[in-house]
Amino acid sequence: MQNEILLGSHVSFGSPNYFVGSINEALNYGENTFMFYTGAPQNNIRVPLEKCKIDEGLELLKKHNINPNSLVVHAPYIINLGNSLNENIFKFSKEILQNEINRTSAFKVKNLVLHPGLHVKAGALIGLNKIVEGLNDILNSDSSDVIICLETMAGKGTELGKTFEEIAFIINHVKNNNRLGVCLDTCHIFDAGYNLENIDQLLKDFDEIIGLSRLRVIHLNDSKNENGSHKDRHANIGKGNIGVDNLLRFVYHPLLVNIPKILETPYIDGKPPYKEEIEFIKNNPINF
Ligand SMILES: [Zn+2]
Numbered sequence: 603m604q605n606e607i608l609l610g611s612h613v614s615f616g617s618p619n620y621f622v623g624s625i626n627e628a629l630n631y632g633e634n635t636f637m638f639y640t641g642a643p644q645n646n647i648r649v650p651l652e653k654c655k656i657d658e659g660l661e662l663l664k665k666h667n668i669n670p671n672s673l674v675v676h677a678p679y680i681i682n683l684g685n686s687l688n689e690n691i692f693k694f695s696k697e698i699l700q701n702e703i704n705r706t707s708a709f710k711v712k713n714l715v716l717h718p719g720l721h722v723k724a725g726a727l728i729g730l731n732k733i734v735e736g737l738n739d740i741l742n743s744d745s746s747d748v749i750i751c752l753e754t755m756a757g758k759g760t761e762l763g764k765t766f767e768e769i770a771f772i773i774n775h776v777k778n779n780n781r782l783g784v785c786l787d788t789c790h791i792f793d794a795g796y797n798l799e800n801i802d803q804l805l806k807d808f809d810e811i812i813g814l815s816r817l818r819v820i821h822l823n824d825s826k827n828e829n830g831s832h833k834d835r836h837a838n839i840g841k842g843n844i845g846v847d848n849l850l851r852f853v854y855h856p857l858l859v860n861i862p863k864i865l866e867t868p869y870i871d872g873k874p875p876y877k878e879e880i881e882f883i884k885n886n887p888i889n890f
Pocket residue numbers: 676715717753
């Protein structure tokens with residue numbers, strides 16, 4: 603029997619129910635995995651772990667047969683390990699990331715998605731080496747089992763991680779790289795210029811350059827922009843330029859069955875579209 607598809611979305615995390623609230627939101631949408639930020643994505647203000655209802659949440663997950671290992675935490679956007687021009691920002695970024703690793707571990711979650719960083723005009727190679735330095739500093743001392751999943755980026759501004767080669771460079775140069783994985787965002791790789799019409803070729807390239815065993819999370823989003831636009835604006839499933847079939851192949855491809863797929867599609871008229879999109883995806887399996 604084929605394993606069940608792991609399908610979820612970004613859900614909110616906040617007062618008063620925190621982790622329990624996130625889980626209930628995901629269950630409401632018919633999801634068996636989900637992603638959350640442990641506080642606002644734009645800052646590092648974080649509610650103490652004692653208030654996050656972690657034990658109650660873990661009980662609830664157990665009741666619904668959801669393994670916390672398949673869940674995903676997204677690190678805040680303010681982290682930039684690629685900044686070689688401002689040592690304070692680099693140090694601050696490492697502190698925030700370490701704190702987020704500790705929090706992720708407290709939720710018994712294993713996947714922590716991280717935007718690799720921006721080179722802030724110092725040049726891609728210098729930025730990539732700075733990211734390697736930052737990850738080495740953290741992974742040399744951190745003893746948790748959290749996997750930092752480097753996200754593939756659209757290449758907006760000075761974003762790094764816009765090619766499989768850049769992601770591979772980081773992984774290959776980090777010492778404890780058994781603690782590194784990858785989050786593939788379909789919108790981002792499309793905007794970065796990858797061809798999503800031929801998933802077998804794409805996965806073959808990914809495997810040769812990075813290694814498919816590194817792939818731990820998929821962000822399933824359509825794109826509002828053209829292939830190669832380097833823009834990064836997510837569209838709802840089937841409402842963008844990637845197209846329904848090309849997206850559904852990422853859900854049902856036999857090599858990707860065990861990987862959590864997370865929707866980060868935009869709200870429609872102020873409401874989350876996830877229940878309908880999850881239902882649509884489940885009703886439209888693709889046979890390989
Ligand atoms: Zn992201």
